[in-house]
Amino acid sequence: MLRHRPTWRKHVALDKPPSEPGRAEAPAPLPAEERARLLAGTHHDPHALLGVHPGPDGVVIRTLRPYAEAVTVVAGGWRAELADEGDGMFGGVLPAAPDSVPAYELVIRYGAEPGEDEITTADPYRFPPTLGELDLHLIGEGRHEELWRALGAHPMTVDSVAGTRFTVWAPNARGVRIAGDFNHWDPTAAPMRSLGSSGVWELFLPGVGAGALYKFDIARPDGSHTLRVDPMARRTECPPATASVVESSRYVWHDQEWLTARADAAPHREPLSVYEVHLPSWRPGLSYRELAGQLPRYVRDLGFTHVELMPVAEHPFGGSWGYQVTGFYAPTARLGAPDDFRYLVDALHRAGIGVLMDWVPAHFPKDEWALARFDGTPLYEHPDPARAEHPDWGTLEFDLGRREVRNFLVANAVYWCEEFHIDGLRVDAVASMLYLDYSRGEGQWTPNAYGGRENLEAVAFLQEMNATVYRRCPSAITAAEESTAWPGVTRATHHVGEGGFGGLGFGFKWNMGWMHDSLEYMAKDPVHRKHHHGELTFSLAYAYAENYILPISHDEVVHGKRSLVAKMPGDWWQQRANHRAYLAFMWAHPGKQLLFMGQEFAQGAEWSEEHGPDWWLLDPSYPAEPDHRGVRDLVRALNTEYLATAALWERDSEPAGFAWVLADAADTNVVAFLRFAAGGSPLLAVCNFSPVVREGYRLGVPEGWDVWREVLNTDALRYGGSGVGNEKPVRAEPEPASGHPVSLGLVLPPLATLWLRPTT
Incomplete structure (x- = not known):
């Protein structure tokens, strides 16, 4: 040419x-x-x-x-x-x-x-090729950290001609063409050229601009054709339509103040209180921009520091809640355009609220128009069918041993943080990635090169992803949903520990053990709780093995598990009292905390993505509205006191930040512990998980703090409780208890948690 x-x-x-x-x-x-x-x-x-x-x-x-x-x-x-x-x-x-x-x-x-x-x-x-040699080299090496700038559809001007460059990785295709609304979906006139051994195909189409719909017509090795969406599409049609959309962002950000402050943050030593949200159902029918007018105000009023958004990336089936992704680079079009999503993130940042996002690199669905056998061969999925098939979800697992696939996912993690200013990624289903025998029986999996069950390719991928995100976006965080005892999930990748593996490099790990054990304890009738006391206290045996987040997530309030308040035993008053006491226990426990929407006001029904939280429970005309408003007021008070009390977050990852006062009072269903900051006063948390008032209950406290004041009582009348507590400051007396030379004689309300702080 x-x-x-x-x-x-x-x-x-x-x-x-x-x-x-x-x-x-x-x-x-x-x-x-x-x-x-x-x-x-x-x-x-x-x-x-x-x-x-x-x-x-x-x-x-x-x-x-x-x-x-x-x-x-x-x-x-x-x-x-x-x-x-x-x-x-x-x-x-x-x-x-x-x-x-x-x-x-x-x-x-x-x-x-x-x-x-x-x-x-x-x-x-x-026109000559519009993709440079360096891009192709990096793609071939699997090291293109800005892959979204090289592949996909990009409006540009070449030789004074405006159009769109289309590029796609399909190394086993016999040919690739572009079909779209600009050529009446007939790809005949738009065959792409192969750029050699990179496996990339390219074509610049003059006159095609932002908003155009397109797909790739791929000739498979057997000569048959398949019409596929762009794996790198940065925008899609609204489901159930499936076309990719040419996208060019025009958004101007206004969150520089937030980003500047975030750059100086130390997440492990700062407050992190997370409100988990399913955007399509939080207020059903609202767009990204409409949510921006309501969600930041609501979250800020309740005092949460962050929201965690269930997966935002495009997915065909709403009932998957976003966990079966077909458009890894595109925010779901159900709620608006990508710039509309940027507007929502910007609004949250301007309200002082961080944005975490669920990210799903473990698997993808089998839809014939998406990633599965993309170019007629197992391209993104593992070539071994036994390895490719996810046994639980009817999906396919990524081939993490292939450098281009790793690159696709690592760049995707960076993309959300850089292009949408996301403050952190919660990585879904990490355990399913780490183990070759995950949900597989004998004979259904093949050991690794060393004869073990560990997925070495997944380990390498997670290490690379974390290292890349923290290098390029050092003020962002990553968190693993990992439910096993894998060592070093939050250890640095260069740190070799148990089993000879380096750390996975995550910033945080969801504490699934704490969640399961504590909920199991709370579900018991108080008369039986003494036999399960260890389920409440065992978490402190490993509380500092990782940097933990305590999650009460969407997974715990669906599929017959019941809502948080409905898990609690007893009548309606006791259920709410248990609910309130548990939340205060959670907020005081070492680790950051996460609460799913609807649980902040004790919604009685399970969550459903079809209608979201039962907001009508907070309607003043509803007779039981004060019951629900009281729990929401408690959540606001928990966050307010939490933010003001460094002892509750500054040493979350240090054993020196915690001390038991009473861990073995199984017969009374009471636990008490102290939280410490590097400086300033400690906080005493006391939980009475029995439905009886305990007068003069003696608990030892450190010397040097003479008078203690109740700063939070989940049994207060304003929260829907019975009003029992310690209205006046309590003076420490020279009576040894709990290993301390001085102690407090407290009134413990029924099914309640108290927080006390010294006044001097």
Whole structure:
């Protein structure tokens, strides 16, 4: 293809005004095999046949335009009508020197009469490749950390011509073409060229801009065709429609103050109180921009420091809650455009609220228009069917041993943090990635090279992902949903520990053990709790093995598990009292905390993605509204006191930040412990998980703190409790208890948690 653009020499055959075009001489026909491959969409280099090429008598211009009646080449004031070669092929020989062809255009007529249904466009096949050698090298190495800038659909201007560059990785395809609303979904005229061993296919289409719909028509190794969405699409149609959408962001951010403050943050030594949200159902029917008018205000009023959004990436089935992703680079179009999602994140940041997001690199669905067998072969999934098939979810697992697949996912993690200013990623289903025998029985899995059950490829991927995110976005955080005792989940990747593995490099880990044990304890009738006391206290045996987040997530309030308040035993009053006491225990326990929407006001029903939280419970006209408002007021008070008390978060990851006062009082269902900051006063948390008032209950406290004041009581009347407590400050007395020389004589309300702090 010629790349020179000097003035076109005036030859006699073309020396006519535009209204009287010359007729180009028909070129020699293409070799039959080459022509057939081009028309079948299986040619690896359509640019070698189409566009401008030297010929024996000048230059040959050839274009493929199905359904056209005529095609005319225009350059400056000169025109030449091409000969119809059949099958939508038009070509001509122009008496011009090979190095003198200018930037020409094609006038394509679809109507029967001259001038009828004409379009004018630059020829896609006169442009050189628009993807650089460095991009291709990095893609081939699996090290392109900004992969979304290289692959996908990108509006751009080339040689003063506006259009869109399309690129896709499909190394085993026999050919790739582009179908879209701009060519009536007929890909015949838009075959892409292969860029060699990189496996990338590329084409610049003039005149195509943001908002255009497209898919890739892929010729598989067996010659059959499949129409696929773009794995790198940054925008999609709204489900159930599935097309990819050409996207170009125009958003201007206003969160610099937040980002500047975040850069100086030390997440492990700062407060982190998370409100988990399923955006489509938090307020059903609201768009991203409408949510931006309500969600930040609500979350800020309750005092949460962060929201965690259940997966935002595009997914075809709403009932999957976003955990079966088909568009890893596209925010779901159900709620608006990508810039609308940016607006929501920006609004949360401007309200002082961080944004965490669920990220799902463990698996993907089998939809025939998405990633599964993308180019006719197992490309993103593992080539071994036993390894590819996820046994629990009917999905496919990524081939994490393939560098291009790892690159796709690592770059995706960076993409959300950089392009959408996400403050952290909660990585879903990490345990299912780490173990080769996860949900697989004997004979259904193959050990690793060392004979073990560990998935070494997944370990390497998670380490690479965490290291890359923390290097490029050092103020962001990652958190693992990992439910086993895998060592070093939150240890640095260079730190080799138990089993010889380096740390996985996460910033935090969800404490699933604490969650399961404590909920199991709370579900027991108080009369039986003394037999399960260890389930309440065991978490402190490993509380500092990792940097933990305590999660009461969506997973605990669906599928017959009941809502948090409904898990509690007793009548309605006791259920709410247990609920309140448990939340205060959770907020005081070492580790950050996460609470799923609806649980902040004791919703009685399980969550459903179809209607979201039962907001009507907070309607003043509802008779039981004070019961629910009281729990919400408690959550606000918990966060308020939490933010003001460094002892509750500054040493979450240090044993020096915690001390038991009473851990073995199983017969009374009482636990008490102290939390410490590096400086300042401690906080005493006392939980009475029995439905009786305990007068003069003696608990030892450190010397030097003479008077203690109740700063939070979950049994207070304003929270829906009975009003029992310690209204006046309590003085420490020289009576030894709990290993301390001085102690407090407290009134313990029924089914309640107290927080006390020294006044001096």
